Amino acid sequence: MKTTDARTRLVGAMVDALQRRGLHGSGLTxxxxxxxxxxxxxxxxxxxxxxxxxxxxxxxxxxxxxHSLDQALDAAPGDAKDPGAALMAWVGGAQQKLDASNYERGCPLATIALETTAADTAIRAALADGFATLRARIAAALVRAGYAEAGARAMAALLVAAYEGGLLQARVAGNPEPMSLVRDALLCVLNSGALKGATK
Known part of the structure; x- marks a missing residue:
């Protein structure tokens, strides 16, 4: 067994454990x-x-x-790469994966975030950096599509919060309705351009 392969397997096992049972529900053995x-x-x-x-x-x-977000954005039609359809495809892809797991495997970020305490400084820092990275990636795509920077940041924060909350609600409900409602609401906000010109 190559140690590099073992490292990859260990990370994969932890991701799977976080999706299914959370950090404290998964023993080292x-x-x-x-x-x-x-x-x-x-x-x-x-x-x-x-x-x-x-x-x-x-x-x-x-x-x-x-990576999956970048793939969705790259596949978006048109030179301007309007991110609306790409973002909805990204959210929809997460919903499909949750459904395929029979609602057992949620987003590991939300799962571990909900069970952290003030003592989990390294984990909380990693989560904060991770969520910030996702928001920044989405905001950059929105800016390229014509959003003001402040509006792009606000929309990105809304989308990440809705993404995580929708997955959590769908997982506990055991059906896709909460995530579908989130997608519909996000699409309405994106199409309305309500945050597009926001400057504060």
């Missing part, structure tokens, strides 16, 4: 078994143990979300 890695290999790659592994999993999740 369970994570090691899912990754097929001995404890020594884990501490070789993650000297900080479970916390460091969780921080790395958060970074991997943010990178994946940014």
């Amino acid at each position: 369970e994570l090691l078994a899912a990754a097929g890695a001995p404890k020594g290999v884990m501490y070789h790659h993650f000297p900080g143990g479970k916390t460091e592994l969780a921080v790395t999993a958060i970074g991997a999740t943010v990178a994946r979300l940014c």
Whole structure:
């Protein structure tokens, strides 16, 4: 077993565990078994143990979300790359993945954020950076589409909050209706241009 492969498996096992059970619902023994890695290999790659592994999993999740967002934006029609349809496709893709998991696998960012305490400084910092990265990526696309910078930041914050909240509600409901309502509402806001010219 190559250690680099073990590291990738460990991160994947943590992402999956966060999606399904959260940080505190996932034991170290369970994570090691899912990754097929001995404890020594884990501490070789993650000297900080479970916390460091969780921080790395958060970074991997943010990178994946940014990649899927970039793909949706690149696929948007037209030279201006109007982000409305791309953003809705991005949200819809998350809904489809949740449905495919029989509503067991939510967004790991929201799951771990809800169970952190003030003592979880490294995890909270990683989450804050991750959410900021997503907001910045969305805001940049909105600015390219003609939004004022302040309006783009506000719309990006709304979209990320609705994305996470919609997934959470759909997961506990066990059906797609909450996420579908979120998509419809976001599309209305985007089409109305209500925040497009916001300057404060």
